[in-house]
Amino acid sequence: YCVNMSSSFIVPFAVCLVFVGCCTNVVFLELIIREDPGAGNIITFFQFLFVAVEGLFFVTNFMQKEPKVPVRKYMFMVAFYFILSVINNYALGFNIPMPLHMIFRAGSLMASMVLGIWLLKKEYPLSKYVAVVMITVGISMATIASAQQMNSSSESTANSTKEGSPSGETSVAAVLNLVFGITMLLTALFMSARMGIFQEVLYKKHGKHPREAMFYCHALPLPGFLLLTPSIWHRVALFTASEPVSLLGVASLPKLWLFLLGNCITQYICIRGVFILTTECPSLVVALVVTLRKFFSLLFSIFYFQNPFTPQHWLATSLVFAGTALFTGLFDTVAQRVGLVERPKKE
Secondary structure, three states: OOOOOOOOOHHHHHHHHHHHHHHHHHHHHHHHHHHOOOOHHHHHHHHHHHHHHHHHHHOOOOOOOOOOOOHHHHHHHHHHHHHHHHHHHHHHOOOOOHHHHHHHHHOHHHHHHHHHHHHOOOOOOHHHHHHHHHHHHHHHHHHHHHHHHHHHHHHHHHHOOOOOOOHHHHHHHHHHHHHHHHHHHHHHHHHHHHHHHHHHHHHHHHOOOHHHHHHHHHHOOHHHHHHHHHHHHHHHHHHHOOOEEEEOOOEEEEHHHHHHHHHHHHHHHHHHHHHHHHHHOOHHHHHHHHHHHHHHHHHHHHHHHOOOOOHHHHHHHHHHHHHHHHHOOHHHHHHHHHOOOOOOOOO
């Protein structure tokens, strides 16, 4: 399936980067969020800074190399990327469970199809529409299940309190909090799809330069974090005051800084793996790897952190990932490989 296979080591290595980097990144992210749910901005800042510093050294040679794509194009793309990251991180502060957060991100195909039909006037076969319906139903089911959990939890907490606000008032506040978070996730979902369409058009015109795009998409937004300076500095103080952890008995480091370092490194590993696959493999293989990565990240998050996951959540997750596989043509590919369906003949 993959091209440019001068070395059979490259693609398996990239797949390992994606699975190891992205799955471990979820662990470090949730470790931080459990200690400080409002840490999204400092996480994003240091992730961007880490990639930008690496790219400054190894991609642009301290800005001595001319970019292949006009910088103004990257600046336009950066506006989407920066706002998207901030919205996703703010959504974490609305007590949205990490599994539900990941299910929304897995529904990006739905938003891509809608915007593709609207902006690019694309037409899709019936299987694509069925896949979108499956994904939409799955996300809706997960949303309703989480809302019911939040509602019952709030009512039980309020009922156990003899003095305070009525249970209905607490329940309404909790549901509104969840609605705001879900609205932010939906906004980020469609913004991500719009950015994907812009990149598709951009790369068709100027060619694919993944490492260059990766650098500029992380370096150009750094001045924008000045607007978030109060939040970031507040978190710096909180991170520094966190419980120290011994490093091999030689030195100690506040545990939140250690988690953040792990988050930045694993995020970089994940991104590098995805960009290598984008260069070496067709989009179907990349979509397959990313879809499987999301599935294993979801399972790991549930079992490792013991997140509440009801049978309704499981059914919703199955619909989302099955719909994603149907959309990418995974079922047809597997059927052809095992001989259940004849491969189309080349003319």
